[in-house]
Amino acid sequence: MTSIDIQEEHELEAGRQLFAKPCVFIAAANNLEALPDMQRPEVAFAGRSNVGKSSLVNALTGRRMLARTSQTPGRTRQLIFFNLADRLDLVDLPGYGYASAPKTDIKAWTKLTRQFLAGRQSLQRVFLLIDSRRGIGSADEEVISLLNDTAVSFAVVLTKTDKLKMLELNKIVTDTEQKTAKNVAAFPKIWVTSSEKAHGIKELRAHIAGLALEQLHQEQ
Ligand SMILES: Nc1nc2c(ncn2[C@@H]2O[C@H](COP(=O)(O)OP(=O)(O)OP(=O)(O)O)[C@@H](O)[C@H]2O)c(=O)[nH]1
Numbered sequence: 494m495t496s497i498d499i500q501e502e503h504e505l506e507a508g509r510q511l512f513a514k515p516c517v518f519i520a521a522a523n524n525l526e527a528l529p530d531m532q533r534p535e536v537a538f539a540g541r542s543n544v545g546k547s548s549l550v551n552a553l554t555g556r557r558m559l560a561r562t563s564q565t566p567g568r569t570r571q572l573i574f575f576n577l578a579d580r581l582d583l584v585d586l587p588g589y590g591y592a593s594a595p596k597t598d599i600k601a602w603t604k605l606t607r608q609f610l611a612g613r614q615s616l617q618r619v620f621l622l623i624d625s626r627r628g629i630g631s632a633d634e635e636v637i638s639l640l641n642d643t644a645v646s647f648a649v650v651l652t653k654t655d656k657l658k659m660l661e662l663n664k665i666v667t668d669t670e671q672k673t674a675k676n677v678a679a680f681p682k683i684w685v686t687s688s689e690k691a692h693g694i695k696e697l698r699a700h701i702a703g704l705a706l707e708q709l710h711q712e713q
């Protein structure tokens with residue numbers, strides 16, 4: 494499989510319909526006790542500070558101000574939960590790998606994020622966002638090994654692809670696919686996106702709608 498597989502029209506339509514439905518904020522947690530009850534399947538957006546997690550949540554839901562975005566790395570300091578159409582929750586995670594926030598802060602939020610990633614039963618898929626200009630770095634490798642060890646299924650999403658020329662993009666897509674394929678918990682396909690230009694967004698919506706549907710079938 495490659496990242497440019499074309500999705501079926503009905504899958505894209507299911508994605509469009511799901512993400513056209515209401516998406517509402519339900520909780521912001523900065524400690525384990527504050528996590529909301531596990532009510533629906535969850536998909537989480539993880540990645541380095543500033544990689545574009547909040548922007549991607551906004552692009553997917555078509556709401557520019559749903560998740561708070563910022564020029565300042567380390568802006569999202571809590572785990573933020575959004576209920577999408579009572580079907581599944583989107584979780585915007587704090588970023589990792591940002592060095593100049595106060596050390597105690599970093600420790601607290603890294604610990605919480607790790608605990609969440611490793612121990613949340615309702616977590617169906619983690620989208621691991623990678624800046625297309627940087628590729629997979631050592632901080633990402635650490636998170637990937639955590640996900641492998643805890644058997645949390647994850648898929649890699651390249652972000653900010655509008656910043657690259659076609660040749661550069663092709664190279665990073667190939668590199669990232671090769672690196673991703675080595676991991677047991679990784680989804681075989683990677684997603685190539687730009688929240689700014691809305692590239693790859695409808696395909697990712699379709700994929701998430703597919704996950705929600707899978708869950709529904711399992712419950713029946
Ligand atoms: N050119 C371009 N810029 C983007 C894109 N996505 C996000 N950005 C910019 O990158 C910066 C960080 O975006 P955020 O969405 O706040 O990143 P984040 O991963 O949520 O950051 P933290 O919450 O700090 O971990 C902002 O200035 C965004 O405007 C994109 O697709 N293209």
Ligand SMILES: [Mg+2]
Nearest residue numbers: 546547561569
């Ligand atoms: Mg954020």
